[in-house]
Amino acid sequence: MTETPLIGGATLAPVDARLAGARIGVVTFPGTLDDRDAIRAVRVSGATAVELWHADSGLGGVDAVIIPGGFSYGDYLRAGAISRFAPLMSTIIKAATGAASSNPLPVLGICNGFQILTEAHLLPGSMIKNDHLKFLCRDQVLRVENNTTAWTNAYSAGQDITVPLKNQDGQYIADEKTLDALEAEGRVAFRYVGGNPNGSRRDIAGISNAAGNVVGLMPHPEHAVEAGYGPGHTGTDGLGFFTSVLNTLLGGN
């Protein structure tokens, strides 16, 4: 598949065969919005993007999966609640929990993808409406709290990154016991810096599972991977997610 640049002159890095050998799947549900940007972010990182369709059950041999943002099934019922039961999700849940493998599938859920991962119980807690009830779209500073996961190892611990945030159901909640466990186990991957944008408990912007292969967050790293398009028109802080998983897959980290 060929990709038309969004704006003339935008070019991708020359192909590096080792990186291109990593195949990253991007799932599309009815109502998914950011699959194209996620695919492009994968390509910018040098990997090969593979389009996956929610109604299929096979993963096509991909090495990792991204569940992108959007409004799958129109957010009907609850955000992510219907998508969670898609045939492909059953396959992803099985591969990510790694019952049959010592190398569980790396899975990244962004925004609606994060909501789908919580509905699927791959990640604890849930998202409810922002405490101010408004759709919020802005550049958001995040602190990398855990840089040892499959999707964050390219960052330094404590590093601040800026990526776009855009949602209405972005308030992360979980019971106190779950929150305490997340903190104790170092599973808070990202925290909001410079003001909590939605009432999320303990300023949590993103979390990981215990194994660190599954990460979910509300902000959008895939919108901050190319100069000219990201925050401040130059921000590319989101690229680290996509290079992190390459480190993981290619054994560089």
Added chain:
Amino acid sequence: MPRIVVDVMLKPEILDPQGKAIVGALPRLGFTAFSAVRQGKRFELTVDGEVTDEILAQAREAAETMLSNPVIEDVVNVEVVADQP
């Protein structure tokens, strides 16, 4: 045709931002008697034919697995509503 009604509410300990906005707006219309509002969801599942125990059990299972998210919500009611004339 008979329907099975399922009512789902946010758990009591979960803040309900929508309910909070509603309770803030009520006094503007002169409704001053209400100190709190919590907003829930009502589902009506239509059954072709009789509601057997097995069908009711299916409705309860659907309510727990899909219609509600046990992390944030409780299923507070599952009941059969009789055939409408």
